[in-house]
Amino acid sequence: MDTVNLFMTPTTARLVRAEYALGLVVAAVLFFAHLGDINWWAFAGLFLYIDLIGYIPGAIAFRRSADGDIPKGYYVAYNIMHSLVTQGLVALAWIWLWGAEWALLALPLHLFGDRALFGNFLKPFALRFEPEVHPAYRRLHEEFSAPAPARGDDALRTAV
Secondary structure: OOOOOOOOOHHHHHHHHHHHHHHHHHHHHHHHHOHHHOOHHHHHHHHHHHHHHHOHHHHHHHHHOOOOOOOHHHHHHHHHHOOHHHHHHHHHHHHHHHOOOHHHHHHHHHHHHHHHHHOOOOOOOOOOOOOOOOHHHHHHHHHHHOOOOOOOHHHHHHHO
16 A cells, blocks of 8 residues: 555555554553553443444444445444544543543554454445455456566556
8 A cells, every 4th residue: 555556455454454463462461461450440431432332333234234335424433433543532531531541541452453353444435334345346456466467667657
């Protein structure tokens, strides 16, 4: 992926997931190092509210839909709730209102876990709410994975 080709190959997707896995490991180490200091009610609430608002309503709507099409508001809710920006602002507001506490580790544990363990990233409107291979992606993947024909530098420049 680069600034003009906004797609990931399986290898780049694994590399991005590995970066989130490192964040997950850091958050998990802090979590286990401070088990006795965690406000468990706050932790559970912070961990669960992301999916209660951002995923479960859309998943239910998707499963109830006859054709899999659901209103884009479900995607917006998912993307807002699963955004590092949103949850960073939630953490800052929490710290401002109630002070810093180890229960806030629920936020990176949830988001980094989603991305590193399950490969769940933000949801584009053009795809189904629940993952399934899009026909255009299948064609792109097949073409992108095929061996490129041998070309000289001049042919490559004119093709681009």
